[in-house]
Amino acid sequence: MTETTPVLYFAPATCARVTLTALEEIEQPFETKLIAFMAGEHRSEEYLAINPAGKVPALQTETDVLTQNGAILFYLARTYPEANLLPLSGDxxxxxxxxxxxxxxxxxxxxxxxxxxxxxxxxxxxxxxxxxxxxxxxxxxxxxxxxxxxxxxxxxxxxxxxxxxxxxxxxxxxxxxxxxxxxxxxxxxxxxxxxxxxxPSAKAALEHEARAQEELSARGLALVLPKPKQ
Ligand SMILES: N[C@@H](CCC(=O)N[C@@H](CS)C(=O)NCC(=O)O)C(=O)O
CATH class of the missing domain: 1.20.1050.10 (Glutathione S-transferase Yfyf (Class Pi); Chain A, domain 2)
Structure with a gap:
């Protein structure tokens, strides 16, 4: 990964899943940093310097940190128009x-x-x-x-x-x-x-989350993820 690879701060089952799906959809390299809520990492000094609101998602881009799903999704849709994340016509x-x-x-x-x-x-x-x-x-x-x-x-x-x-x-x-x-x-x-x-991007995002869950389990911090009712 290069210095300019975007980094997504996320946690499994949170709304960061939407951004994760967008990044999977774009098919460009990205990194993730897991924020362990159970360990209070979202309130740590280090993370509050990334997102003062203490929430995920946050996306570290080449030049800045973006927070708020809507803003991140808009930015990704604009930056990678070929991925058709959003129907942005210019009008x-x-x-x-x-x-x-x-x-x-x-x-x-x-x-x-x-x-x-x-x-x-x-x-x-x-x-x-x-x-x-x-x-x-x-x-x-x-x-x-x-x-x-x-x-x-x-x-x-x-x-x-x-x-x-x-x-x-x-x-x-x-x-x-x-x-x-x-x-x-x-x-x-x-x-x-x-x-x-x-x-496929939704499946890839879930696989990504499953790896994060394993990481949390190894630290004794796993969340029990809900299963949607059919
Ligand atoms: N308006 C924000 C909401 C983000 C948000 O609430 N994220 C939750 C996870 S789904 C979170 O990080 N909660 C931790 C907290 O509020 O302490 C967005 O759309 O990105």
């Missing part, structure tokens, strides 16, 4: 709608995922965690309904062609169904998850 309105979709994933859906999967994270007293989870579930259902309707008419999030937004949606589905969200009301999204998981 401001069309591109803004792609950014809107990225915000929808990271700003609308992801916080609901966190509240549904880890409701206790939002509270100092765990007593209300079931209420936080129930409310998150209710809003998730509202937010997923139009996506399910869209997927009843088209194969992918944006029409007839896969984009990295499909990997984003698949990660969201993986997280919530792995934490007990009932898939029965959303067969279109469940079927989309199956399609998205067949993508």
């Amino acid at each position: 401001p309105l069309t591109e803004a709608s792609v950014i809107s979709a990225l915000f929808r994933m990271s700003g609308d859906l992801h916080p609901l995922v966190t509240r549904f999967v880890l409701p206790g994270m939002m509270l100092s007293e765990p007593t209300a965690s079931s209420q936080v989870r129930a409310k998150a579930e209710e809003i998730l259902k509202l937010q997923l309904a139009p996506i399910a309707a869209q997927l009843s008419k088209q194969e992918w999030f944006v029409g007839d062609r896969w984009s990295i937004l499909d990997a984003y949606l698949a990660w969201i589905w993986f997280r919530i169904t792995g934490a007990g969200f009932d898939p029965a009301n959303f067969p279109e999204i469940a079927a989309h998850y199956e399609r998205a998981s067949e993508r």
Whole structure:
């Protein structure tokens, strides 16, 4: 690897999976650095110097560190247009709608995922965690309904062609169904998850995560990864 090889800071099963999938899709060399949450590495001085928010993903590029999935995905899509990660046409309105979709994933859906999967994270007293989870579930259902309707008419999030937004949606589905969200009301999204998981880049990202899990196990820090409900 050269000095300019991008480095992805990531952890298995997190939203960094979306960036990992994008890097696999691009088929250019990259390195990864595993951030062990169980060891508090995301709060270490060293990592906070990379991402002061203490979150993954972060991508060290040739010149800078980029944080926020949406921004990293946009950067990768622009830098490697041949990978067709996002339908970027150059037209401001069309591109803004792609950014809107990225915000929808990271700003609308992801916080609901966190509240549904880890409701206790939002509270100092765990007593209300079931209420936080129930409310998150209710809003998730509202937010997923139009996506399910869209997927009843088209194969992918944006029409007839896969984009990295499909990997984003698949990660969201993986997280919530792995934490007990009932898939029965959303067969279109469940079927989309199956399609998205067949993508070679998605499989490669999971293999990458499996290696990271082995590394964590060897350090006694393995997480039990959720399995999506069928
Ligand atoms: N808005 C950020 C959210 C990133 C984020 O919340 N990542 C989670 C993993 S899925 C994380 O690192 N959480 C650690 C923490 O918040 O302490 C993005 O889209 O990249």
